Amino acid sequence: MINFDAQDLLATAEIDEPLIIRGTRCHGGFDADGKYISPRNKYRSAAIDLWRRQFETRYARAVASIPPQSFPSHIPSLRQAEFLLERGILDPLVKYFTKIGIAESFGEVIRHAPTNIQRFFADDIRGTATAHLEKGLLEAHARDEAGHEEERGHTDMWFLARDVAFDGRPAERMRLEVVAEMGDSVTRRAAKEIPEVKRQHRLCPDLDPDFDRLLERLTTLLFVELAAYPRFAWAEEFLGNSRLSAGEAARIVRYIRQDEDPHVAYLLIVLDEIREMNVIGESGKLHRGDSLVQPHWNRAFHALLTSVSRTGPEWFRHEVEKEVIRLKLPRSVYRDFVDLGGPMPNPT
Numbered sequence: 001m002i003n004f005d006a007q008d009l010l011a012t013a014e015i016d017e018p019l020i021i022r023g024t025r026c027h028g029g030f031d032a033d034g035k036y037i038s039p040r041n042k043y044r045s046a047a048i049d050l051w052r053r054q055f056e057t058r059y060a061r062a063v064a065s066i067p068p069q070s071f072p073s074h075i076p077s078l079r080q081a082e083f084l085l086e087r088g089i090l091d092p093l094v095k096y097f098t099k100i101g102i103a104e105s106f107g108e109v110i111r112h113a114p115t116n117i118q119r120f121f122a123d124d125i126r127g128t129a130t131a132h133l134e135k136g137l138l139e140a141h142a143r144d145e146a147g148h149e150e151e152r153g154h155t156d157m158w159f160l161a162r163d164v165a166f167d168g169r170p171a172e173r174m175r176l177e178v179v180a181e182m183g184d185s186v187t188r189r190a191a192k193e194i195p196e197v198k199r200q201h202r203l204c205p206d207l208d209p210d211f212d213r214l215l216e217r218l219t220t221l222l223f224v225e226l227a228a229y230p231r232f233a234w235a236e237e238f239l240g241n242s243r244l245s246a247g248e249a250a251r252i253v254r255y256i257r258q259d260e261d262p263h264v265a266y267l268l269i270v271l272d273e274i275r276e277m278n279v280i281g282e283s284g285k286l287h288r289g290d291s292l293v294q295p296h297w298n299r300a301f302h303a304l305l306t307s308v309s310r311t312g313p314e315w316f317r318h319e320v321e322k323e324v325i326r327l328k329l330p331r332s333v334y335r336d337f338v339d340l341g342g343p344m345p346n347p348t
């Protein structure tokens with residue numbers, strides 16, 4: 001039986017030198033050869049591999065996978081970004097990086113999940129990745145995104161990458177602006193935690209609202225993580241090659257990308273495990289996990305595509321337009337920017 005305790009799944013491998021960016025202690029560090037070591041990964045990735053193999057043996061099929069290319073990108077193309085830099089139109093880019101950092105801070109809520117997950121299942125879940133959600137898997141994920149104690153996580157690492165790249169830009173003003181713009185969705189998210197609202201929002205009316213909410217959270221998280229892949233790849237390439245000379249910022253993004261690997265991996269396994277098991281409804285009736293996961297899966301995918309089209313290229317173009325007006329640049333600059341929009345770079 002595959003069994004880890006929270007301490008194992010939260011343990012970081014031996015590091016020689018901590019990751020410190022501009023005086024800020026971030027998670028992870030470097031081994032004696034200078035290789036970056038992600039936090040909380042002494043056993044976590046190995047454990048995830050074991051759960052994957054266990055799943056494949058038990059159910060004679062591979063764990064689902066979704067190519068990152070399934071998601072449209074949020075971003076200006078590399079050429080468009082360079083065009084903005086050449087003309088000193090930096091705010092939309094600074095804001096974009098700020099937005100990613102703030103989105104990562106929502107990772108904080110990942111840890112708030114129901115306990116004693118076994119009570120939702122008719123099957124014995126011991127030894128599965130699902131059983132380990134409350135034994136460190138969700139906590140490790142939350143810490144990666146939002147930081148833990150004195151170690152800063154992805155939220156601050158994105159802010160640091162932004163500050164390294166766009167030295168001296170009004171970062172705090174940006175943060176406040178973005179928080180105000182995103183305020184609505186934060187309020188909506190908080191409202192869903194009220195028990196009566198949780199009950200009303202269930203996709204399966206016979207399901208314990210806490211379990212329904214867990215399925216909603218896991219599927220949402222999975223698609224948000226997957227959609228981030230091409231954006232993060234873009235960010236690393238842009239920072240590494242642009243006229244900003246932001247090699248250090250590109251390295252920070254590379255560390256973040258390495259840390260992200262276990263996130264999608266465990267979420268895919270857990271959701272597939274749940275699909276294969278029987279879930280106990282409030283009435284006592286048993287439901288096939290598959291029939292419960294699929295509606296959440298569809299909803300989360302659809303919600304993500306809708307939000308990408310609402311907050312993606314359209315949002316960015318609007319930011320550029322505002323900045324062209326603020327800087328009193330000719331209107332043609334905005335048109336040229338839009339015309340340059342070509343196909344997005346392939347995720348690496």
Ligand SMILES: [Fe+2]
Nearest residue numbers: 104144145154
């Ligand atoms: Fe992250």
Ligand SMILES: [Fe+2]
Nearest residue numbers: 145225260263
């Ligand atoms: Fe992540």
